[in-house]
Amino acid sequence: MTAREGVAAVFCCVGALFFVLGTTGLLRMPDLFSRLHPSTKCDTLGGCSVLLGMAVYSGLSWELAKLLVVALFLLISSATCGHAIGRAALRQGIRPWKKGEEKR
Amino acid sequence: MDRFLTIIAALIAANALLCLYRAAVGPTVLDRLLAVNIVGTKTLVVVVLVTFIQAEAFFLDVGMVYALLLFVVTVAFSRYLEAEGRGEDR
Numbered sequence: 001m002t003a004r005e006g007v008a009a010v011f012c013c014v015g016a017l018f019f020v021l022g023t024t025g026l027l028r029m030p031d032l033f034s035r036l037h038p039s040t041k042c043d044t045l046g047g048c049s050v051l052l053g054m055a056v057y058s059g060l061s062w063e064l065a066k067l068l069v070v071a072l073f074l075l076i077s078s079a080t081c082g083h084a085i086g087r088a089a090l091r092q093g094i095r096p097w098k099k100g101e102e103k104r
Numbered sequence: 105m106d107r108f109l110t111i112i113a114a115l116i117a118a119n120a121l122l123c124l125y126r127a128a129v130g131p132t133v134l135d136r137l138l139a140v141n142i143v144g145t146k147t148l149v150v151v152v153l154v155t156f157i158q159a160e161a162f163f164l165d166v167g168m169v170y171a172l173l174l175f176v177v178t179v180a181f182s183r184y185l186e187a188e189g190r191g192e193d194r
Contacts, residue, residue: 005105012112019146023119026126026142032135035126039138043145050112050149054156057105063155066164070152070171074145077175081141084179088186089134 004056011053018046031097032089036082043078047071106157113153120146137181144174 001009022042029035051071055064097103120143127139148170155163 009108016112016115019116019119023122026123032132039142047145047149051152054152063164066168070168073171081178084182085134085138088182091186
């Protein structure tokens with residue numbers, strides 16, 4: 001295993017860890033607003049670190065440029081989607097969960 | 105390295121399947137939309153990993169198009185639901 005593959009493997013492991021954490025948050029958090037938080041984190045941090053790892057693995061090539069474009073786009077789109085969903089929920093009149101209430 | 109990438113891709117795909125549970129039970133439509141958005145992101149990452157497992161460069165273009173589509177679909181749908189919540193026509 002070369003050094004480049006090692007760095008790529010570390011990035012992939014970090015990304016996979018964040019994906020697992022994001023899934024856990026999505027399944028276990030009590031309401032929509034708190035679910036938005038882990039899930040957008042898992043998108044940006046997990047997805048971008050896997051993509052960066054693959055960019056390191058691919059070396060200097062066209063794939064590198066494409067991967068960086070996809071990673072940049074993921075950063076923008078995940079944040080925008082999280083914001084749009086949160087605002088839509090607020091405008092629809094969904095109230096945030098308070099401690100002691102039942103899970104929704 | 106290929107075997108390692110396959111394991112990572114399988115792990116992420118299993119996560120995507122677990123997220124579908126939230127899409128199935130989610131109490132509001134927005135919960136389902138969020139879950140579907142996340143499943144889409146995970147699919148995108150799996151497509152990128154498959155590019156390097158199979159050493160086929162064109163899968164990366166598929167991934168780029170998928171990212172664009174995902175963004176447009178989620179933003180359009182949540183804007184629609186937002187306008188519907190206020191009883192507006194937009």
